[in-house]
Amino acid sequence: MTKTLLARDKQAVWHPFDIFQNTENLFLERSEGINLYTSDGRVIKDMVSSWWVNLHGHNHPHIAKAIQKQAETLSHAIFSGFTHEPAVRLAERLLEILPNKMDKVFFSDNGSTAVEVGLKMAIQYWYNLGKKKTKILAFEGCYHGDTFGAMSLAGTEPFNQPFEHHLFHVTYIPFPTKENIAAVKYQLIKELVTHNVAALVYEPMIQGVGGMRLFDQPLQEEILQLCQHNDVLLIADEVMTGFGRTGKLFASEYMEPKPDIICLSKGITGGFLPLGATAATERIVAAFTTKDKRKLFLHGHSYTGNPLSCAAANANLDLLLTTECQNNIQRIAESQKLFAQTLQKNPSLEWADSLGTILTMSLIPQQSKGYFDSQSEHAYQYFLQKNLLLRPLGNALYLSPPYCVTDAELQNAQETILAYLGK
Numbered sequence: 001m002t003k004t005l006l007a008r009d010k011q012a013v014w015h016p017f018d019i020f021q022n023t024e025n026l027f028l029e030r031s032e033g034i035n036l037y038t039s040d041g042r043v044i045k046d047m048v049s050s051w052w053v054n055l056h057g058h059n060h061p062h063i064a065k066a067i068q069k070q071a072e073t074l075s076h077a078i079f080s081g082f083t084h085e086p087a088v089r090l091a092e093r094l095l096e097i098l099p100n101k102m103d104k105v106f107f108s109d110n111g112s113t114a115v116e117v118g119l120k121m122a123i124q125y126w127y128n129l130g131k132k133k134t135k136i137l138a139f140e141g142c143y144h145g146d147t148f149g150a151m152s153l154a155g156t157e158p159f160n161q162p163f164e165h166h167l168f169h170v171t172y173i174p175f176p177t178k179e180n181i182a183a184v185k186y187q188l189i190k191e192l193v194t195h196n197v198a199a200l201v202y203e204p205m206i207q208g209v210g211g212m213r214l215f216d217q218p219l220q221e222e223i224l225q226l227c228q229h230n231d232v233l234l235i236a237d238e239v240m241t242g243f244g245r246t247g248k249l250f251a252s253e254y255m256e257p258k259p260d261i262i263c264l265s266k267g268i269t270g271g272f273l274p275l276g277a278t279a280a281t282e283r284i285v286a287a288f289t290t291k292d293k294r295k296l297f298l299h300g301h302s303y304t305g306n307p308l309s310c311a312a313a314n315a316n317l318d319l320l321l322t323t324e325c326q327n328n329i330q331r332i333a334e335s336q337k338l339f340a341q342t343l344q345k346n347p348s349l350e351w352a353d354s355l356g357t358i359l360t361m362s363l364i365p366q367q368s369k370g371y372f373d374s375q376s377e378h379a380y381q382y383f384l385q386k387n388l389l390l391r392p393l394g395n396a397l398y399l400s401p402p403y404c405v406t407d408a409e410l411q412n413a414q415e416t417i418l419a420y421l422g423k
């Protein structure tokens with residue numbers, strides 16, 4: 001039966017990011033906790049939270065029940081001219097826990113749309129104020145999603161080359177290091193004195209898909225401060241870092257200054273349903289509070305503020321904010337930190353680091369540094385054979401497990417990494 005389904009899958013389904021071409025798709029039958037059960041009887045440990053969405057383990061009953069209950073009363077709502085309790089409650093709860101004093105939450109569908117919304121808010125903010133500030137800044141090596149605005153932010157990173165001529169212009173800030181910071185700031189100041197920069201979009205503390213690289217926090221802060229002093233809006237993309245991944249609820253909590261706009265998705269529903277959210281400060285919201293219809297934020301999606309997604313997100317927050325979950329995050333963070341220290345001396349690595357629940361390392365590149373390095377496929381296969389789901393990004397290898405991972409499961413993954421590196 002499975003064989004037929006796999007053949008039918010091959011025939012009919014176009015999968016995303018199908019980069020490991022020599023790998024047969026595995027047929028998932030069910031999942032529970034960090035376990036993924038395949039039709040051929042394997043139990044694979046999800047050490048990457050299935051693209052960083054899962055927080056409390058797969059199929060957590062509290063979230064499943066909340067969705068079921070919601071589905072029995074209101075499963076979809078047109079979110080213009082109507083509203084509903086799960087969305088209102090979720091927005092209020094997010095505003096309570098988000099860094100900075102955010103004023104309102106705008107819902108969309110995924111990480112890319114959360115970023116698109118943030119970008120459009122920032123661009124239209126200056127338009128509404130009648131100011132010619134249109135330029136967008138981003139960090140080299142960033143990733144913000146796969147829609148055209150989000151792709152433009154990453155520029156000609158490997159995914160985007162075919163679309164190069166259709167992306168809007170973004171000015172890049174080199175990844176800041178102690179060696180280049182003076183030159184980076186000099187270059188940035190030259191941009192800022194033109195007074196036409198609208199916004200900086202950034203991943204706080206750590207770049208995700210671009211290579212799981214940690215920023216030197218004070219250096220990233222220096223850049224944000226320069227931007228803020230020059231009236232550039234700060235858009236924090238917390239799609240990957242949000243909801244506890246980095247050891248705090250949001251990575252922006254570590255940093256000064258705080259953002260004007262925050263983009264969220266992935267962990268927001270604990271890995272159950274798609275949902276994006278973009279929160280903005282009062283200053284931004286005020287620029288759209290007008291009777292002039294052309295200055296309204298005329299953006300939306302059919303599933304904006306979907307009640308099932310919002311119910312899942314509320315149930316997810318119930319779990320995330322418990323002491324038990326927060327203790328788990330700290331327990332994982334401690335273990336990853338110790339393991340990163342062990343790895344720092346490993347000759348197979350360029351570097352190793354950790355931030356909260358994320359462990360990250362850079363394998364010495366073989367063919368080409370970055371996403372297309374052939375090691376990712378080899379490493380992916382190696383770990384899969386050991387029943388561990390790790391999904392290296394080129395030569396970047398990382399662990400980012402759900403917070404219910406046990407010490408033994410984490411230790412097993414860490415030991416398997418050591419065995420891989422020692423090969």
Ligand SMILES: Cc1ncc(COP(=O)(O)O)c(C=O)c1O
Nearest residue numbers: 110111112143144145208239240
């Ligand atoms: C920082 C960041 N922003 C945006 C996105 C895009 O999110 P989605 O895949 O839900 O569109 C991702 C996805 O990995 C991400 O890591």
